[in-house]
Amino acid sequence: MGLFTKDIKTMNDLFVHQLQDIYYAEQQLTKALPKMASKATDPQLKQGFLTHLEETRQHVARLEEVFKMHGVAAKAVDCPAIDGIIEEADETAGEVADKAVLDAALINAAQAAEHYEIVRYGSLIAWAKQLGRSDCAAVLAKTLEEEKATDKKLTTLAESKVNLRAAS
Numbered sequence: 001m002g003l004f005t006k007d008i009k010t011m012n013d014l015f016v017h018q019l020q021d022i023y024y025a026e027q028q029l030t031k032a033l034p035k036m037a038s039k040a041t042d043p044q045l046k047q048g049f050l051t052h053l054e055e056t057r058q059h060v061a062r063l064e065e066v067f068k069m070h071g072v073a074a075k076a077v078d079c080p081a082i083d084g085i086i087e088e089a090d091e092t093a094g095e096v097a098d099k100a101v102l103d104a105a106l107i108n109a110a111q112a113a114e115h116y117e118i119v120r121y122g123s124l125i126a127w128a129k130q131l132g133r134s135d136c137a138a139v140l141a142k143t144l145e146e147e148k149a150t151d152k153k154l155t156t157l158a159e160s161k162v163n164l165r166a167a168s
């Protein structure tokens with residue numbers, strides 16, 4: 001379902017639709033992260049992906065909690081944006097022969113996913129508050145903090161060593 005189809009009439013419809021979209025995205029990421037961890041060479045990067053995999057499983061559970069709080073069934077709708085990000089990550093990784101350069105590419109791909117999540121959770125939180133669901137907003141905010149922290153860790157890892165190694 002496209003974002004601006006006629007099925008979405010109200011702010012509440014939009015909120016629920018975007019919950020379904022990010023629910024799908026988080027599920028896809030629980031499948032993509034183990035693959036990224038297995039491709040990563042740097043031990044810290046590998047561990048970082050595995051840590052975020054555990055967090056991502058928690059993100060799926062939190063979304064189920066939010067669906068329940070909001071009184072709608074947990075359902076995922078296809079999210080072509082995250083599919084594209086994951087697909088591109090796979091393709092790029094397949095084309096990079098040098099291990100150190102591959103780590104740099106994996107970080108870049110992971111950050112694309114984090115930024116996508118950050119945008120979506122940011123809006124979901126704002127809309128939840130607008131809809132009088134500060135209870136849902138509070139749960140979503142926990143996830144947003146973890147996405148932001150992961151993004152920061154990836155930047156630090158890239159700037160402190162991975163990019164240097166890739167360029168040498």
Ligand SMILES: [Fe+2]
Pocket residue numbers: 026055056059117143147
């Ligand atoms: Fe997430």
Ligand SMILES: [Fe+2]
Pocket residue numbers: 052056113114117147150
């Ligand atoms: Fe994430």
